[in-house]
Amino acid sequence: MIAEAPPLLELRGIHKHYGEGEARLHVLHGIDLAVREGEFVAILGQSGSGKSTLLNILGCLDRPSGGAYLLDGSDTATLDDDRLSEVRNRAIGFVFQSFQLVPQLTVLENVEVPLFYAGVPRAERHRAARERLEQVGLGPRLHYRPPQLSGGEQQRVAIARALSTDPRLLLADEPTGNLDSATGEQILGLIRSLGDEGRTVVLITHDAHVAAAAKRRVRILDGRISEGEA
Numbered sequence: 001m002i003a004e005a006p007p008l009l010e011l012r013g014i015h016k017h018y019g020e021g022e023a024r025l026h027v028l029h030g031i032d033l034a035v036r037e038g039e040f041v042a043i044l045g046q047s048g049s050g051k052s053t054l055l056n057i058l059g060c061l062d063r064p065s066g067g068a069y070l071l072d073g074s075d076t077a078t079l080d081d082d083r084l085s086e087v088r089n090r091a092i093g094f095v096f097q098s099f100q101l102v103p104q105l106t107v108l109e110n111v112e113v114p115l116f117y118a119g120v121p122r123a124e125r126h127r128a129a130r131e132r133l134e135q136v137g138l139g140p141r142l143h144y145r146p147p148q149l150s151g152g153e154q155q156r157v158a159i160a161r162a163l164s165t166d167p168r169l170l171l172a173d174e175p176t177g178n179l180d181s182a183t184g185e186q187i188l189g190l191i192r193s194l195g196d197e198g199r200t201v202v203l204i205t206h207d208a209h210v211a212a213a214a215k216r217r218v219r220i221l222d223g224r225i226s227e228g229e230a
Helices: 051-058 081-090 107-117 122-135 151-163 181-196
Strands: 009-018 025-035 040-044 066-071 092-095 169-173 200-205 216-221 224-227
Touching: 009 051, 025 051, 025 224, 040 051, 051 169, 051 200, 081 092, 092 151, 107 122, 107 151, 122 151, 151 181, 169 181, 181 200
Parallel strands: 040 200, 040 216, 092 169, 169 200
Antiparallel strands: 009 025, 009 066, 216 224
């Protein structure tokens, strides 16, 4: 019998608090969560539920106060800041609500940014960035700058950038939050298609309709998480 592969990411008893003494704020309370390779999981929670803090830990942008976060079998607590930065750049792709594009750079140059920091040669950066932009339907917009694009197009650029290093994990934080409903549906469809292709996606949202796009849904409330229909 072939042993089942370990989860791509696993949270074991994750706690997070800020401050000390009477000012101590306990945000996450013993979070347990496992996501396997190829899963599309939505984490649904309202403002103040702890979902942003959880996202920061999943993305190696912050460290937990207690518990263990294993990414691809490695305990992230054993990684120094330089190694965590490398993991963020190569293994995790981020899609944010606010796009976070550099307005002075072209669309192509924005998508190349993670590849530049990864030390990828210029010609290979161009090729990879162009392929990702064509994948999200922006091949004709390579030399535009973000202010020349619609909100939906800017989010497509952000998704192409997130995919540029072919990361093991795609983290999408309220990816439709700054878009009108029709454009949001298009972006959600694009993210769903990435999940259908077998990419591991964790979607953070406050919107039950957005969460319904995922194949698995969990809810976070008051820093605690539960499985079930969102």
